[in-house]
Amino acid sequence: MKLYLSILISIVFLTACNQGKVDVGYAIDPDNRSVEVVDVVQANAYTYLNVEEGSQKFWIAVSTMDARKGDELHFTQAMEMKDFYSRDLDRTFDIVLFVDNISTLPIPAKTANLSAPAQQHEGRPATDKKAVQIIKHGEGVVPLSELFSNPGKYSDQVIKVTGEVTKFNTGIMGKNWAHIQDGTSHDKFFDLTVTTQDVIPVGDVVVFEGRIVLNKDLGSGYFYEFLMEDASAKRAVAM
Numbered sequence: 001m002k003l004y005l006s007i008l009i010s011i012v013f014l015t016a017c018n019q020g021k022v023d024v025g026y027a028i029d030p031d032n033r034s035v036e037v038v039d040v041v042q043a044n045a046y047t048y049l050n051v052e053e054g055s056q057k058f059w060i061a062v063s064t065m066d067a068r069k070g071d072e073l074h075f076t077q078a079m080e081m082k083d084f085y086s087r088d089l090d091r092t093f094d095i096v097l098f099v100d101n102i103s104t105l106p107i108p109a110k111t112a113n114l115s116a117p118a119q120q121h122e123g124r125p126a127t128d129k130k131a132v133q134i135i136k137h138g139e140g141v142v143p144l145s146e147l148f149s150n151p152g153k154y155s156d157q158v159i160k161v162t163g164e165v166t167k168f169n170t171g172i173m174g175k176n177w178a179h180i181q182d183g184t185s186h187d188k189f190f191d192l193t194v195t196t197q198d199v200i201p202v203g204d205v206v207v208f209e210g211r212i213v214l215n216k217d218l219g220s221g222y223f224y225e226f227l228m229e230d231a232s233a234k235r236a237v238a239m
Helices: 002-018 144-149
Strands: 033-042 046-053 056-063 072-075 078-086 091-099 158-172 175-181 192-196 205-219 222-235
Parallel strands (some): 056 091, 192 222
Antiparallel strands (some): 033 046, 033 072, 046 056, 078 091, 158 205, 205 222
16 A cells, blocks of 8 residues: 555656646757746836746746746747846846747757748847738838848948838847838848837838848847847838
C-alpha cells in the first residue's frame, strides 16, 4: 500500500511539473527566451508585463494583449530602454524591454518554418504585407516602389511619401514609430518604417516628409534597410 501511494504521489508530482509544457514538434530558436508573467499593467498603447526568467524579474512592453499572472510567454527580439517614462501610466521604469515578437509558444528556429515569407532582412522586425490598394500620389511624392528600387538616389535626402499606417508604436527611444504601405513594392520590400513625433491612428493614409537613411542598425536585432527619420505627418487628401 505504501509503495502504491509513493508511486501515485510521484506521478502526480511529475504531472504537475510538466503541466503547461507543450511539445511543439519543431526546432526552437536558440535565442528563444521563456518568461513567466508575474504582474500585468494595461496602458493605451502597450501591455506592460513584469516577468520572471530564472531568478531574474524585469519588465517587458508588448503590443496590447490579454495576459494573466502565471502565463508562459516567449520572445527573441527585444529593445532595452533605460529610465523609460510612460505617459499613459505616469511612471518611469528603470529598465523595460520592448518586445517585438511575443508568443505563447516557443519561437521556431529560422529553418523550422521554410514556408515563411522571405521579404524581411535577417534581424529586421517582422512586418506583414497588408491588402492596401495602390495609393495615388500627389505631386512631389515618391512611391515606395520607386524609393526601394533606387535607394542611392534618395539616401540622406528629405522626401515625401504617402502610405496607409499599418502599425504604430509610441514613445520608443523618444519617438513614435509608424509602418506604412502604399500598395506598391519592389523585390522583397513593401513597407517603410518612419519615426515621428506625430500620433497617427492605424488605418489613416498619411503624407510623411522626412530624411531617408539606409541600412540603419539600432542593435538588439533592429536593422532597417530603409528608414525615414524625424518625419512630419499630414493626413492625405483623397484623390
